[in-house]
Amino acid sequence: QVQLVESGGGLVQAGGSLRLSCAASGRTLRRYTMGWFRHVPGKEREFVAAINWSGVSTYYADSVKGRFTISRDNAKNTMFLQMDSLKPEDTAVYYCAADRDYTVVAMTWPEYDYWGQGTQVTVSS
Numbered sequence: 001q002v003q004l005v006e007s008g009g010g011l012v013q014a015g016g017s018l019r020l021s022c023a024a025s026g027r028t029l030r031r032y033t034m035g036w037f038r039h040v041p042g043k044e045r046e047f048v049a050a051i052n053w054s055g056v057s058t059y060y061a062d063s064v065k066g067r068f069t070i071s072r073d074n075a076k077n078t079m080f081l082q083m084d085s086l087k088p089e090d091t092a093v094y095y096c097a098a099d100r101d102y103t104v105v106a107m108t109w110p111e112y113d114y115w116g117q118g119t120q121v122t123v124s125s
Contacts, residue, residue, distance in 0.1 A: 002026045002114040004096050009119030012086055016123070020081040022096030022116060030074045033099040036081050037109050038092035039118075045109045048094070049081060053102040061107075064090075086123045093118040 008020040020036070035050035049070040050059045058070050069082040079096060097112035106112065 002029070002032070002098050004098060004114055004116035006094065006096050006116040006119040009094060009121045011122045011124065014086060014088055014123055014125050016086050017082070017084045018086065018121060020083065020094055020096075020119060020121075022079040022081075024077045024079075024098065028074070029072070029077050029079070029098065031100075031102045033102050033105050034070075034072055034079045035097045035099065035106070035112060036070060036079075036094060037097060037112075038090075038094045038121075040092045045095075046092070047107045047109070050105045050107055051079065052105050057105060059105055059107060083121070086121075088123045088125045090121060091123050092121060094121050 003025045005023050036048040037045050038048050039045045047061050051070045055072045067085045072079040095118045096116045098114040099112045
């Protein structure tokens with residue numbers, strides 16, 4: 001069992017930056033694919049970014065490519081999402097997730113096995 005806890009959300013003006021963290025406990029994240037998703041009420045949960053177990057391969061939604069950076073520190077059992085040039089449409093609850101199948105990097109939420117409780121990101125115009 002893996003427990004995930006996000007932090008770093010908040011209110012920021014458009015053009016600003018935030019850095020989200022996802023701390024894991026229970027098991028080492030070394031053999032998990034990790035991802036970030038976001039959700040706005042009334043909409044589908046949306047893929048944001050994912051990273052393979054070693055951190056070598058990263059994937060992004062087109063809407064955040066060039067603005068967000070996903071990374072991980074397996075020694076500290078932590079994953080990060082650096083969000084720059086934030087836009088009002090980035091406003092959402094952001095969730096980190098872990099996938100036990102570390103051989104692939106999934107970009108759809110049903111593939112992920114463990115989820116954090118979410119952290120609110122609000123970008124004002």
